[in-house]
Amino acid sequence: MKTVQDDTGKRYLLLKRSEHASLVRDPRNGNECYVQNDRLESVDEAGALETAARTVSEPVRTFLSTVHDEETLGLLLELDDRGPLRVRTLLDSYDLCESDLHGRLTVLTSADLLEEVEVGGERGYRLTERCETALESILTSENDHGQRETRVEGEL
Structure with missing residues (x-):
């Protein structure tokens, strides 16, 4: 799993990528949704597990x-x-x-x-x-x- 963020800066875990949209999961609440690929960018600084861990307060x-x-x-x-x-x-x-x-x-x-x-x-x-x-x-x-x-x- 990769970490991605949308154009508002919200981070998601990338579950599945298709030609036009990607299925992502919000690590804070587990909700899944599709987001247009042109609204997403990869976030290389944190892996999926680190992103999930960041849902817990610092x-x-x-x-x-x-x-x-x-x-x-x-x-x-x-x-x-x-x-x-x-x-x-x-x-x-x-x-x-x-x-x-x-x-x-x-x-x-x-x-x-x-x-x-x-x-x-x-x-x-x-x-x-x-x-x-x-x-x-x-x-x-x-x-x-x-x-x-x-x-x-x-x-x-």
């Missing part, structure tokens, strides 16, 4: 391509739940050695999912807006008021 795509295991996911969920945490708190609270934690923090920071902050006079980390947006999109757990609960560091 923060969620970044999140999915960066978070590769349950421990890293759990780390982000804990930071979401407990707020910014000191590195010392992260080391004391979770079963991660210093080098594993440092590696995860480095990857997450370079993906703009975490940012370094000062917490209680020490180095710490908090979620970025990009990460918060991604988590909001994938989490379904809400309290009775339709809002996610947050806790302050140190609360149980």
Whole structure:
């Protein structure tokens, strides 16, 4: 499958090309339609799978391509739940050695999912807006008021 776009800039996946029109599918909703060939042009920068993936918001795509295991996911969920945490708190609270934690923090920071902050006079980390947006999109757990609960560091 190739990626094409029409004269308005809308992208489609090319399913079948005939002499005058092509059958295309909108990757966002799956709708198929015929578009006149003179209104379509090939888009070489992205393959069909990349085009399909781009129907997911950029923060969620970044999140999915960066978070590769349950421990890293759990780390982000804990930071979401407990707020910014000191590195010392992260080391004391979770079963991660210093080098594993440092590696995860480095990857997450370079993906703009975490940012370094000062917490209680020490180095710490908090979620970025990009990460918060991604988590909001994938989490379904809400309290009775339709809002996610947050806790302050140190609360149980």
